[in-house]
Amino acid sequence: MSERPDVVAALAGATRAANAAAGPEAALAELTRALPPLLGDREAHRPPGALKAGERQFSVCGVFLLTPDQYLDHIRKPKEPVKIPIIGSLNGVSSGGWIKYARLIEEAGADALELNMYFVPTDPDISGGQIEDMFAELVSDVKRTVSLPIAVKLSPFFTSIPHMAKRLAHAGADALVLFNRFYQPDFDLETLDVITRPELSTLQTPQALRLPLTWIAILYGRVRLDLALTSGVHCAEDALKAMMAGANVAMMASELILNGIDRLPVIRADMIRWMEEHEYASVAQMRGSMSQQAVAFPAAFERAHYMRAIMNLPQ
Numbered sequence: 001m002s003e004r005p006d007v008v009a010a011l012a013g014a015t016r017a018a019n020a021a022a023g024p025e026a027a028l029a030e031l032t033r034a035l036p037p038l039l040g041d042r043e044a045h046r047p048p049g050a051l052k053a054g055e056r057q058f059s060v061c062g063v064f065l066l067t068p069d070q071y072l073d074h075i076r077k078p079k080e081p082v083k084i085p086i087i088g089s090l091n092g093v094s095s096g097g098w099i100k101y102a103r104l105i106e107e108a109g110a111d112a113l114e115l116n117m118y119f120v121p122t123d124p125d126i127s128g129g130q131i132e133d134m135f136a137e138l139v140s141d142v143k144r145t146v147s148l149p150i151a152v153k154l155s156p157f158f159t160s161i162p163h164m165a166k167r168l169a170h171a172g173a174d175a176l177v178l179f180n181r182f183y184q185p186d187f188d189l190e191t192l193d194v195i196t197r198p199e200l201s202t203l204q205t206p207q208a209l210r211l212p213l214t215w216i217a218i219l220y221g222r223v224r225l226d227l228a229l230t231s232g233v234h235c236a237e238d239a240l241k242a243m244m245a246g247a248n249v250a251m252m253a254s255e256l257i258l259n260g261i262d263r264l265p266v267i268r269a270d271m272i273r274w275m276e277e278h279e280y281a282s283v284a285q286m287r288g289s290m291s292q293q294a295v296a297f298p299a300a301f302e303r304a305h306y307m308r309a310i311m312n313l314p315q
């Protein structure tokens with residue numbers, strides 16, 4: 001991380017975002033859209049039923065905006081003009097698919113790879129332990145195949161996030177991206193349709209930030225992994241909080257969808273202004289300063305703080 005704040009745009013089309021935000025010194029990364037789930041190589045490397053669940057989930061989606069080949073072009077093309085790190089993002093359903101496309105993404109010139117572990121367990125016969133084994137094995141399989149740094153994007157639905165994080169680090173992950181937001185469908189009562197509109201966070205829904213903020217603050221200093229925060233980052237204050245919790249990177253999706261990529265340079269400038277006013281010389285200086293291990297009252301992150309928290313309800 002440089003002396004100044006960097007912001008990662010977690011969206012396809014972030015090339016323009018990067019151009020808008022990057023000063024010459026900026027090391028903005030582009031996180032490209034996840035490679036469409038790969039229904040090709042289907043050898044068994046997952047708990048029974050996992051593939052079926054994956055196929056069902058993805059066939060409901062039906063439409064992918066890019067084919068795998070178009071996606072690889074999507075990585076290759078912006079490499080030339082923008083001179084920024086490109087992070088490929090991969091969401092697969094089988095070991096063979098993950099490995100094959102991880103290699104292709106590396107060959108296409110990506111600087112790093114995000115494994116987007118978007119898996120909704122619907123089968124009561126698959127245990128949490130089996131799913132954790134599957135994730136750890138996938139990471140070590142991919143790590144053996146490519147030499148790229150690997151980030152794993154996780155959901156918050158683990159019995160022990162620190163234990164999962166430690167296992168992934170042991171399997172070879174270099175970073176975690178916290179958290180994936182599973183799209184929870186709504187119902188239309190008149191048409192009886194299941195509505196699958198993506199949920200956007202807004203500046204008016206600050207609770208979206210709380211979940212990753214909490215877990216990054218807890219993980220910081222406990223696992224040897226870089227940490228990226230995604231969910232509910234809308235302004236400079238949110239990104240500053242992410243850094244103080246212990247994140248190396250703050251990502252934005254909803255804010256850029258709602259208010260355009262021109263928000264990037266504004267937020268970056270606001271962060272720099274805040275840091276100057278508060279006499280921070282670098283992002284590194286603030287990183288982890290509000291993590292659980294650094295704060296005066298570590299129980300603030302745990303149940304012990306509950307009574308104190310409810311006393312702070314508005315009267």
Ligand SMILES: Cc1cc2nc3c(=O)[nH]c(=O)nc-3n(C[C@H](O)[C@H](O)[C@H](O)COP(=O)(O)O)c2cc1C
Nearest residue numbers: 010033034116181198201230231232233252253254
């Ligand atoms: C329209 C849309 C498309 C998304 N596509 C992806 C994707 O392909 N891969 C991925 O890992 N996350 C994807 N996300 C999730 C975002 O990267 C991000 O984790 C999530 O939206 C929470 O951040 P936010 O509050 O800034 O929106 C998508 C989000 C939205 C709203």
